[in-house]
Amino acid sequence: MKATLVIENISNLITLKGENKPRTGLDMKDIGLIKNGIVAVDGDKIIYVGEGSLPSHIEINEKTVFVDGKDKTVTPGLIDSHTHLVHGGSRENELAMKLEGVEYLDILKKGGGIHSTVKSTKEAGFEELYEKAKKSLDTMISYGVTTVEAKSGYGIDDFDVEIKQMDVAKKLNENHPVDIVSTFMGAHAIPEKYGDNPDRFVDIIVEKMVPEVSKRKLAKFCDVFCEEGVFTIEQSRKILEAGRKYGLIPKIHADEIKPLGGAELAAEINCITADHLVAASNEGIKKMAEKKVIANLLPGTSFNLQTGKFARAREMIEAGVPISLSTDYNPGSCPTENLQLIMSFASLIMKMTPEEVITAVTINGACALKLEEEKGSLEKGKKADLVIFDVPNLNYIIYHFGINHVEKVIKDGIVIN
Numbered sequence: 001m002k003a004t005l006v007i008e009n010i011s012n013l014i015t016l017k018g019e020n021k022p023r024t025g026l027d028m029k030d031i032g033l034i035k036n037g038i039v040a041v042d043g044d045k046i047i048y049v050g051e052g053s054l055p056s057h058i059e060i061n062e063k064t065v066f067v068d069g070k071d072k073t074v075t076p077g078l079i080d081s082h083t084h085l086v087h088g089g090s091r092e093n094e095l096a097m098k099l100e101g102v103e104y105l106d107i108l109k110k111g112g113g114i115h116s117t118v119k120s121t122k123e124a125g126f127e128e129l130y131e132k133a134k135k136s137l138d139t140m141i142s143y144g145v146t147t148v149e150a151k152s153g154y155g156i157d158d159f160d161v162e163i164k165q166m167d168v169a170k171k172l173n174e175n176h177p178v179d180i181v182s183t184f185m186g187a188h189a190i191p192e193k194y195g196d197n198p199d200r201f202v203d204i205i206v207e208k209m210v211p212e213v214s215k216r217k218l219a220k221f222c223d224v225f226c227e228e229g230v231f232t233i234e235q236s237r238k239i240l241e242a243g244r245k246y247g248l249i250p251k252i253h254a255d256e257i258k259p260l261g262g263a264e265l266a267a268e269i270n271c272i273t274a275d276h277l278v279a280a281s282n283e284g285i286k287k288m289a290e291k292k293v294i295a296n297l298l299p300g301t302s303f304n305l306q307t308g309k310f311a312r313a314r315e316m317i318e319a320g321v322p323i324s325l326s327t328d329y330n331p332g333s334c335p336t337e338n339l340q341l342i343m344s345f346a347s348l349i350m351k352m353t354p355e356e357v358i359t360a361v362t363i364n365g366a367c368a369l370k371l372e373e374e375k376g377s378l379e380k381g382k383k384a385d386l387v388i389f390d391v392p393n394l395n396y397i398i399y400h401f402g403i404n405h406v407e408k409v410i411k412d413g414i415v416i417n
């Protein structure tokens with residue numbers, strides 16, 4: 001077996017090795033740490049992970065690239081499994097309102113918030129959206145993110161705009177080193193013209209949009225903003241079940257602000273993830289644990305919305321719910337691409353340990369995107385997506401917060417920076 005790339009003398013090699021399934025409870029602390037580790041890669045795949053030097057069956061030659069990992073911490077490529085990557089415009093105009101205490105759902109009700117980004121996304125051409133999202137991806141990869149989920153949802157009833165967003169994501173996936181997984185989220189807000197009859201819009205999503213998205217293979221997942229004043233539990237169930245019928249795996253924005261029962265619904269219909277969950281009930285948490293629905297937590301959103309309320313990560317972990325963590329990058333409720341900052345919030349505010357945090361943004365993030373067979377841990381046969389952090393240990397990444405600790409990213413076996 002020949003190695004095209006070897007990362008050697010790694011002071012802290014965090015492999016996350018283990019079963020390819022969502023990690024829960026104490027398993028979230030088991031990060032497969034190897035001191036003085038070594039990783040060998042052939043092309044875009046890992047061929048060896050171990051301690052010390054390479055075994056004799058791994059050949060090297062003059063073309064093999066060597067990277068020194070002394071005093072570094074190496075992890076699998078980070079996975080940001082909840083973003084609204086492709087959108088037009090920005091919403092810093094909402095800051096003054098937020099500082100005055102106007103709530104997120106009230107801004108939305110008045111035709112701002114998501115509706116204002118719907119307008120900007122409609123006005124932006126394909127190239128403009130592409131370049132803007134590309135810039136965000138460049139930032140994300142510089143922070144160690146090698147796989148990103150991207151939702152539509154700023155076209156809502158304008159299906160051409162929904163398709164434009166997913167086409168941009170598709171082209172970026174082809175051209176940019178970061179892997180992008182698409183989610184159809186036409187059910188992101190009730191369009192003004194359906195204000196009196198939201199069920200009519202639900203029917204359009206179910207009867208027209210979902211079959212077309214599936215036919216054109218534009219998305220892997222289907223998502224709904226299940227929230228007071230947005231989509232009800234019944235409407236969400238209807239949309240997600242229609243999605244599943246057409247091969248789109250269900251995800252749900254659940255109990256972000258009001259405890260509507262989104263967590264319970266996620267368990268009932270076996271969503272792969274329920275996201276946000278700030279207001280999730282005890283019963284919802286219990287049911288998610290039973291069904292092993294991943295809680296995709298987004299503490300950057302709580303921080304930015306200034307509600308002072310964060311998802312109950314500790315109770316979820318103790319109940320046996322698998323946790324992933326994401327930025328929720330979007331222009332309104334969480335305008336940041338920085339997943340390392342989210343990792344610090346998860347620990348400093350939601351009291352997750354550094355081990356639980358790294359599990360949440362690697363193997364559990366991979367599970368949140370159903371990519372666990374190829375990503376999320378450093379093991380033979382998996383994709384050679386790795387991050388070299390210029391830090392003496394894992395705790396340092398979390399503790400020394402707000403700056404970028406990445407020294408190099410390796411994507412598909414290629415050293416990016």
Ligand SMILES: N=CN[C@@H](CCC(=O)O)C(=O)O
Binds near residue numbers: 117256301
């Ligand atoms: N809550 C709904 N959707 C996004 C926000 C989108 C926006 O405000 O533009 C979220 O996950 O936070």
Ligand SMILES: [Zn+2]
Binds near residue numbers: 082083084253328330
């Ligand atoms: Zn979201």
